[in-house]
Amino acid sequence: MAVYTEVPDDELAAFITSYDVGELLSYKGIAEGVENTNYLLHAEKGQFILTIYEKRVEQADLPFFLGLMDHLAKSGLTCPTPVRDASGQTLRMLAGRPAAMVTFLEGLWIRRPQVRHCAAVGAVMARMHLAAADFQLRRTNALGVAGWRPLFERFRARADEITPGLAAIIEQELAHQETHWPADLPQGIIHADLFPDNVFFLGDALSGVIDFYFACNDALIYDVAVALNAWCFETDHSFNITKGHALLKGYQSVRPISPREREVLPLLARGSALRFLLTRAYDWLHTPKDALVKPHDPIEYLRRLKFHRTVRTAADYGWEAAQ
Amino acid sequence: MAVYTEVPDDELAAFITSYDVGELLSYKGIAEGVENTNYLLHAEKGQFILTIYEKRVEQADLPFFLGLMDHLAKSGLTCPTPVRDASGQTLRMLAGRPAAMVTFLEGLWIRRPQVRHCAAVGAVMARMHLAAADFQLRRTNALGVAGWRPLFERFRARADEITPGLAAIIEQELAHQETHWPADLPQGIIHADLFPDNVFFLGDALSGVIDFYFACNDALIYDVAVALNAWCFETDHSFNITKGHALLKGYQSVRPISPREREVLPLLARGSALRFLLTRAYDWLHTPKDALVKPHDPIEYLRRLKFHRTVRTAADYGWEAAQ
Numbered sequence: 001m002a003v004y005t006e007v008p009d010d011e012l013a014a015f016i017t018s019y020d021v022g023e024l025l026s027y028k029g030i031a032e033g034v035e036n037t038n039y040l041l042h043a044e045k046g047q048f049i050l051t052i053y054e055k056r057v058e059q060a061d062l063p064f065f066l067g068l069m070d071h072l073a074k075s076g077l078t079c080p081t082p083v084r085d086a087s088g089q090t091l092r093m094l095a096g097r098p099a100a101m102v103t104f105l106e107g108l109w110i111r112r113p114q115v116r117h118c119a120a121v122g123a124v125m126a127r128m129h130l131a132a133a134d135f136q137l138r139r140t141n142a143l144g145v146a147g148w149r150p151l152f153e154r155f156r157a158r159a160d161e162i163t164p165g166l167a168a169i170i171e172q173e174l175a176h177q178e179t180h181w182p183a184d185l186p187q188g189i190i191h192a193d194l195f196p197d198n199v200f201f202l203g204d205a206l207s208g209v210i211d212f213y214f215a216c217n218d219a220l221i222y223d224v225a226v227a228l229n230a231w232c233f234e235t236d237h238s239f240n241i242t243k244g245h246a247l248l249k250g251y252q253s254v255r256p257i258s259p260r261e262r263e264v265l266p267l268l269a270r271g272s273a274l275r276f277l278l279t280r281a282y283d284w285l286h287t288p289k290d291a292l293v294k295p296h297d298p299i300e301y302l303r304r305l306k307f308h309r310t311v312r313t314a315a316d317y318g319w320e321a322a323q
Numbered sequence: 324m325a326v327y328t329e330v331p332d333d334e335l336a337a338f339i340t341s342y343d344v345g346e347l348l349s350y351k352g353i354a355e356g357v358e359n360t361n362y363l364l365h366a367e368k369g370q371f372i373l374t375i376y377e378k379r380v381e382q383a384d385l386p387f388f389l390g391l392m393d394h395l396a397k398s399g400l401t402c403p404t405p406v407r408d409a410s411g412q413t414l415r416m417l418a419g420r421p422a423a424m425v426t427f428l429e430g431l432w433i434r435r436p437q438v439r440h441c442a443a444v445g446a447v448m449a450r451m452h453l454a455a456a457d458f459q460l461r462r463t464n465a466l467g468v469a470g471w472r473p474l475f476e477r478f479r480a481r482a483d484e485i486t487p488g489l490a491a492i493i494e495q496e497l498a499h500q501e502t503h504w505p506a507d508l509p510q511g512i513i514h515a516d517l518f519p520d521n522v523f524f525l526g527d528a529l530s531g532v533i534d535f536y537f538a539c540n541d542a543l544i545y546d547v548a549v550a551l552n553a554w555c556f557e558t559d560h561s562f563n564i565t566k567g568h569a570l571l572k573g574y575q576s577v578r579p580i581s582p583r584e585r586e587v588l589p590l591l592a593r594g595s596a597l598r599f600l601l602t603r604a605y606d607w608l609h610t611p612k613d614a615l616v617k618p619h620d621p622i623e624y625l626r627r628l629k630f631h632r633t634v635r636t637a638a639d640y641g642w643e644a645a646q
Binding site: 006008009010023024025026027028029030031032040042055104105106107108109110111189200202204 | 329331332333336346347348349350351352353354355365427428429430431432433436454523525526610633
């Protein structure tokens with residue numbers, strides 16, 4: 001939600017001429033994306049998003065992200081497509097930072113998802129998993145189970161400032177995850193952050209998926225666990241099993257979930273709740289109190305974690321034997 | 324540079340249906356405008372800016388601002404035009420705040436203005452002054468000479484934190500302005516904030532004027548004085564007399580500057596430098612050091628003020644006897 005890098009107009013105009021998009025008609029910094037600077041560009045040949053990658057994004061990962069979007073778009077998934085310049089490049093430099101231009105997707109993200117949206121998200125996630133299967137680059141999940149403890153150590157001493165007892169709860173859950181995280185799950189490329197603000201709809205039709213900057217190689221079913229957390233809880237923090245059912249059924253309509261994946265779903269749902277609890281707690285403690293960008297509330301994910309600890313089987317998420 | 328009010332999509336969709344713009348295709352919060360929340364909307368019938376007015380804008384002033392834009396657009400000036408809903412209203416409520424939708428203007432604002440841009444700005448300002456002459460509403464300039472001392476009193480005690488001696492310089496200039504501010508100048512509606520980021524160009528052609536939220540009734544030539552400050556100084560803080568000449572000549576090509584207006588131009592240029600020095604100094608002292616939105620540097624306007632104090636006549640701004 002910020003423009004970190006201001007681009008002088010003459011520099012931007014020169015940058016644009018190397019793309020086959022016509023004259024630049026307008027550009028606005030957009031207040032979305034905490035990590036990078038994004039401009040919405042209107043050129044004669046269409047609308048585009050220009051992203052300038054800020055320091056929090058590893059430059060070494062950019063070929064993976066841009067290559068993945070290009071690969072998925074070619075596979076028929078509606079996602080931003082990197083635009084090539086006259087020399088065929090998608091990754092460029094602008095204002096001293098790495099930058100890329102991608103196609104603009106129409107659509108609205110759903111602030112209050114309904115059951116039908118959950119079904120659509122499950123299906124598009126499975127399509128993405130299948131479409132990415134033959135993508136050649138790899139990226140380790142920096143926020144996977146191995147990354148959780150190092151992140152926790154960076155704020156452990158202050159965790160109880162958020163709520164008393166938080167450090168102990170996290171420590172306990174971390175130990176549980178580290179002991180039980182399964183090594184035998186089907187792997188592939190996951191989105192890893194498929195929250196409602198990254199999925200666009202036009203009317204009831206899903207019109208696109210955006211923001212692949214957490215995408216990585218990990219267990220495919222972990223992506224489903226993230227989505228259960230992101231889409232199926234109500235504002236009163238209760239889990240909506242009808243939404244869970246729709247999401248799982250939507251996913252399975254494209255890619256069957258194996259018995260082993262189903263078995264570990266409660267564990268991975270706990271794990272993904274822990275992952276967002278950790279990053280939100282860290283951000284909460286490291287954001288100035290008067291900052292314009294308010295950090296997400298970590299307590300929300302503490303509540304989710306506690307819910308998942310009460311879950312015994314995937315049936316509690318809406319899984320039906322008949323599926 | 325912020326989105327202060329988040330609008331739920333269903334509330335926005337309902338809001339949009341009362342306008343004849345077709346279905347909503349996308350909307351993005353835009354990172355421009357420190358005072359209000361702005362969304363760029365794409366609907367079937369075009370692009371629009373949706374502004375949600377935040378607390379810093381007086382609600383009582385909104386009919387003036389919206390009415391002025393409507394009046395100027397009807398007079399042929401290219402500026403955002405308020406869109407009327409089915410019942411003919413332009414001022415509405417959304418997410419509990421006053422809100423209005425205006426047409427979107429294509430164009431880029433010029434980060435590094437050249438002489439030709441200054442000429443175009445002078446001319447469009449004069450056209451705006453003439454076009455607004457028969458607008459019926461009035462608004463006092465809250466940041467006019469009478470408003471400067473109360474603003475100064477709010478930070479006088481801390482002014483020297485910005486630079487030693489600043490309080491004394493401001494006090495001296497305030498006294499000078501209060502004594503000499505002329506009461507006999509042609510009055511009208513001025514933009515009062517016609518900085519480069521409020522003027523759009525497509526190529527070399529001026530394509531529109533935006534942001535009328537400081538517009539008010541005051542001396543017309545004061546608007547010219549503001550523009551000399553805003554457009555004709557180089558990044559090394561020197562005044563570019565060629566740009567000043569172009570701006571004055573552009574203005575005069577549409578509306579002649581009277582001998583009395585010419586005479587007081589140096590005084591009003593000092594006054595407008597003081598006005599921006601005051602607001603920037605106040606913001607500088609009241610913005611948290613780690614805020615995402617960096618306040619403008621007040622020292623820039625202290626330098627301009629010092630320059631204007633050395634000016635004897637309008638000739639020093641590029642005025643030519645032959646004009």
